[in-house]
Amino acid sequence: MSDTKPKTIELRILRYCPSKDAKPAFGSFDVPYTDDMSVLQGLQEIKATLDGSLAFRWSCRMAVCGSCGMMINGTPKLACNTFLRDLAPGPVAIEPLQNFPIERDLVVTVGDFVKKIESIYPYVMPKVPKTIEEGTYLQTPGQMEEYASFADCINCMLCYAACPQFGANPDFIGPGAMALLQRYSSDSRDGGQQKRLDQIRGEDGVWSCTAVGICSEVCPKLVDPANAVNQNKSKSALDFFLSGLRKESVS
Amino acid sequence: MSERRPYLRPQPRTWWAHPPYRAYTIRELCGVALAIYAAILLAGLICLARGPQAFESYRAFLASPLSLVIHLALLVTTLWHMVTWFRILPKTMPKLVWRGKLVPQALMTNAATLVAVICSVGLLATAVVVGAWL
Numbered sequence: 018m019s020d021t022k023p024k025t026i027e028l029r030i031l032r033y034c035p036s037k038d039a040k041p042a043f044g045s046f047d048v049p050y051t052d053d054m055s056v057l058q059g060l061q062e063i064k065a066t067l068d069g070s071l072a073f074r075w076s077c078r079m080a081v082c083g084s085c086g087m088m089i090n091g092t093p094k095l096a097c098n099t100f101l102r103d104l105a106p107g108p109v110a111i112e113p114l115q116n117f118p119i120e121r122d123l124v125v126t127v128g129d130f131v132k133k134i135e136s137i138y139p140y141v142m143p144k145v146p147k148t149i150e151e152g153t154y155l156q157t158p159g160q161m162e163e164y165a166s167f168a169d170c171i172n173c174m175l176c177y178a179a180c181p182q183f184g185a186n187p188d189f190i191g192p193g194a195m196a197l198l199q200r201y202s203s204d205s206r207d208g209g210q211q212k213r214l215d216q217i218r219g220e221d222g223v224w225s226c227t228a229v230g231i232c233s234e235v236c237p238k239l240v241d242p243a244n245a246v247n248q249n250k251s252k253s254a255l256d257f258f259l260s261g262l263r264k265e266s267v268s
Numbered sequence: 269m270s271e272r273r274p275y276l277r278p279q280p281r282t283w284w285a286h287p288p289y290r291a292y293t294i295r296e297l298c299g300v301a302l303a304i305y306a307a308i309l310l311a312g313l314i315c316l317a318r319g320p321q322a323f324e325s326y327r328a329f330l331a332s333p334l335s336l337v338i339h340l341a342l343l344v345t346t347l348w349h350m351v352t353w354f355r356i357l358p359k360t361m362p363k364l365v366w367r368g369k370l371v372p373q374a375l376m377t378n379a380a381t382l383v384a385v386i387c388s389v390g391l392l393a394t395a396v397v398v399g400a401w402l
Contacts, residue, residue, distance in 0.1 A: 163365055
């Protein structure tokens, strides 16, 4: 005879309502679950049946949009590809992403991150612009391999939540934006390398990184942002030594 | 009126002591062990410059049990530093593309570690041979 009693798991969620709470505090929910339910579905179950005021971000439910990043038992993960069955018997601690200001419950402020992404020219800047008549910019599969993993970033910010140096210096450009920078700077069609290097000098650029490497371990898309940051340390150092020889600095 | 009041949780002060950051902390502390070993060698050089008596007392220190324990501990930390350093080596390098395909990071780590082991063994063998010859 099969056990018809539904399984439940305790989710301990860090709650924060800016108009009521002085600081965040844990709230506990017993959620009925099945083996195919993700943490995100658990949160949706709470919002639908237990507490409609619970705030969290989500969209695609399949690790593509990067909206539902949160700390699950202390590790940054996407709620949609983390399953409750793997966390049983619980309790499961669910907190907003570490190192980011909390807006409400599991929702964090993303404005600074978006500004960092905008600052590194996140688009191909052709070396020599072509007209439509001249045709397209060509690339071999080998040339594409050089940046392909960096193009997989979904801006979920898990790498920022895992980075202790970003925690210590919120102005550090951080792993995610550097992965995007590397995606464009290592594109064979691109000519914007120098403009991007100018953006990542100093402590707030690549130099806050101490190669902790956990950013790459928590990345749900295997982007390897640690590789992007550390490649650009060598480039930034070389740029520093060569900067005195460049034409534009002689004046 | 906006009721926004973003709350920033401070980073735990002892983040470096807990997994997954502990391995990183140990790797970096191994660098301190290397600096200590360099200081021991430097002390030898200074003793050499100060004369035969000073160098003899330095050699007596090297032969003491305390010195052997220190050197054994330094050897272990140095080996660990080597292993972990080559583990992060592929993260610091440009991506290698060979015939249109990415070279796996594990292959880079293994190749570099192998070269380091061969060089170390070669150096040790040379030192033993030259030492016996002299």
